[in-house]
Amino acid sequence: MILHYAQNSRAVRVAWLLEELGLQYKIKKYSLGDPDMRSPDYLKINPLGRVPVLEVGDAILFESGAIIQYLLHKYPEHHLIPDTKTKNFSSYLQWFHFAEGMIMPQMNIIVVETILLAPERRNEINVKRATKLLSKMLESVENHMSGKEYLAGQFTAADMMTGHAVIMSEKLGIDFTEKPNLREYTKRLNKRPALQKAWNL
Numbered sequence: 001m002i003l004h005y006a007q008n009s010r011a012v013r014v015a016w017l018l019e020e021l022g023l024q025y026k027i028k029k030y031s032l033g034d035p036d037m038r039s040p041d042y043l044k045i046n047p048l049g050r051v052p053v054l055e056v057g058d059a060i061l062f063e064s065g066a067i068i069q070y071l072l073h074k075y076p077e078h079h080l081i082p083d084t085k086t087k088n089f090s091s092y093l094q095w096f097h098f099a100e101g102m103i104m105p106q107m108n109i110i111v112v113e114t115i116l117l118a119p120e121r122r123n124e125i126n127v128k129r130a131t132k133l134l135s136k137m138l139e140s141v142e143n144h145m146s147g148k149e150y151l152a153g154q155f156t157a158a159d160m161m162t163g164h165a166v167i168m169s170e171k172l173g174i175d176f177t178e179k180p181n182l183r184e185y186t187k188r189l190n191k192r193p194a195l196q197k198a199w200n201l
Ligand SMILES: N[C@@H](CCC(=O)N[C@@H](CS)C(=O)NCC(=O)O)C(=O)O
Pocket: 008, 009, 010, 011, 032, 033, 049, 050, 051, 052, 062, 063, 064, 065, 100
């Protein structure tokens, strides 16, 4: 199994899961913006030239949530999905998908407009709008996390998706002053040895 990975990217989610499950894997490292991710060989495994990519035998996946679901089904010895008969299962699905559905689109705009684009092409209005929306998305996680340790009862793969997106927002400098539940939540997640390893491969 080969994980194509870059630090501070969504590939950390996959590395985190692989570490939590104690699975053996090989890693190919890139930095974001690396020309290797635009090479013809790389575009064969991910036509978008992005990370993560996971190669397992003849299966190639290049969407972080799909990779996580794939691994959870392929290696089912874990407690990372709540029992489908419990209320936690609906929370699990809600927060598993909230990361890519609602949080990351705003974060993408902020990263493009403040880091990737040349200064003369940046648009402050886009940044303001995305920052406001991102804060709103995070507020719903903040409210949900009141009195909770994790998003769906016990620690689950939803924490690897939305938890990771929350940590990335904090790293990006989004104001967490009024988000005490999220401040505690990110500290709690960052204490996990598997995540510490995944950030620093
Ligand atoms: N929805 C995809 C997004 C993948 C994505 O945009 N990855 C970013 C890093 S977090 C990337 O590789 N960016 C490099 C680039 O766009 O050149 C996923 O969750 O896997």
